[in-house]
Amino acid sequence: MSSPTxxxxxxxxxxxxxxWRTLTLTVVxxxxxxxxxxxxxxxxxxxxxxxxxxxxxxxxxxLAILITPGVTAPMKQQIETVFDEVKVxxxxxxxxxTHLALMCRPELGxxxxxxxxxTFTNYDKCVFLxxxxxxxxxxxxxxxxxELSAAPDPGWPDCFNSGVFVYKPSQDTFGxxxxxxxxxxxxxxxxxxxxxxxxxxxxxxDISKHLSFTYNVVWSSTYSYLPALKQFGQNMKIVHFIASxxxxxxxxxxxxxxxTSTHGGSGLQELLQLWWDLFCHHVHPGLSTEMxxxxxx
Numbered sequence: 001m002s003s004p005t006x007x008x009x010x011x012x013x014x015x016x017x018x019x020w021r022t023l024t025l026t027v028v029x030x031x032x033x034x035x036x037x038x039x040x041x042x043x044x045x046x047x048x049x050x051x052x053x054x055x056x057x058x059x060x061x062x063l064a065i066l067i068t069p070g071v072t073a074p075m076k077q078q079i080e081t082v083f084d085e086v087k088v089x090x091x092x093x094x095x096x097x098t099h100l101a102l103m104c105r106p107e108l109g110x111x112x113x114x115x116x117x118x119t120f121t122n123y124d125k126c127v128f129l130x131x132x133x134x135x136x137x138x139x140x141x142x143x144x145x146x147e148l149s150a151a152p153d154p155g156w157p158d159c160f161n162s163g164v165f166v167y168k169p170s171q172d173t174f175g176x177x178x179x180x181x182x183x184x185x186x187x188x189x190x191x192x193x194x195x196x197x198x199x200x201x202x203x204x205x206d207i208s209k210h211l212s213f214t215y216n217v218v219w220s221s222t223y224s225y226l227p228a229l230k231q232f233g234q235n236m237k238i239v240h241f242i243a244s245x246x247x248x249x250x251x252x253x254x255x256x257x258x259x260t261s262t263h264g265g266s267g268l269q270e271l272l273q274l275w276w277d278l279f280c281h282h283v284h285p286g287l288s289t290e291m292x293x294x295x296x297x
Contacts, residue, residue, distance in 0.1 A: 032143045033062040033085070033123040036131050037114050040070040044079060045248055045283065046131035049275055051082045052282040053135040060140055062123070066116050078286050089116045097175075101182040108181055111191040115181070118167065118174035129238070130163040132246050134275055137237045139215065142166055148199040149209040151216035153192070158203045162192040163240045164216040214238075219245045219268055229267060239271050247275040 034054055038044040044067070051063050064085040067076060080086050091098045091112045098112040105112075117128050127142050129135075142149070147168040150160035167173075177198060186193035196202070202209055214232070218240045241247055250272055251260040257280055259272045 031062055031123050032125045033064045035064045035117045035126045035128045037066045038131055039068045041072055041075045043131045044071050044075045048283045049278050052278050057135055057138040064120055089113050101178050104182050107189055114191045115177050118169050121169045123169055125168055127166050132241045134239050139237050149211055151211040151213050154218050159196045160202055161216050162195050216240050218242055247272050
């Protein structure tokens with residue numbers, strides 16, 4: 001029979017051990033991260049500018065990126081100097097979990113790569129940003145949202161645009177997405193169709209998971225409602241350069257360091273110039289002569 005003294009001494013020790021274990025487990029997943037994807041060197045340039053835009057607005061969170069073997073070794077080295085975590089994903093590798101699913105759905109190669117964002121399980125919550133987005137204001141409040149939070153797609157607002165979304169990393173969710181992709185595919189042949197099918201409750205179940213359009217201003221959509229752009233443009237937090245509006249597809253004068261856009265008006269011109277200013281100041285100095293050709297040709 002243990003003495004009262006021993007009991008009094010053992011209880012605090014047990015309590016301390018329990019608290020220590022709890023804190024230790026908690027620390028593993030207290031970080032949040034912004035996550036993006038680069039499948040080649042051109043998109044890597046976009047990812048690098050995106051990262052510097054996040055640093056410019058003083059985000060408090062980590063930066064993580066998925067890259068494929070299509071990213072060259074010199075570019076990977078540049079990425080590693082900017083991002084806190086770099087994960088190489090090769091869905092064509094038979095050891096990769098997605099390999100068998102890809103054999104059934106070869107058209108979803110890039111989509112399967114993007115799904116790996118759910119494998120960043122060392123983070124508690126993440127926000128995925130396409131590499132052709134640019135952060136204009138601090139958006140750290142997005143980490144207060146739940147999975148899956150996203151902004152409506154201007155082409156079909158009952159669907160969300162998958163260029164910006166809040167999610168919770170999970171190997172279980174990753175596995176479910178792979179199986180869903182293998183058996184159901186995607187109605188648009190890409191990640192947006194797949195994710196909208198998987199998270200189908202987004203459109204009508206919980207309005208709190210609908211992000212403001214200001215968190216994902218898809219530039220082509222502004223043509224249809226220019227008065228709104230004029231009225232609310234100063235509230236934009238993240239701009240999304242889709243299709244031909246991508247900054248690295250524009251005409252850029254390396255002597256004047258000015259970009260010229262053939263469409264989109266003065267609003268797009270200003271945003272493109274901001275992208276190039278960040279590129280020239282933060283990214284260009286670290287590029288080799290060979291790497292420079294990705295934006296000068």
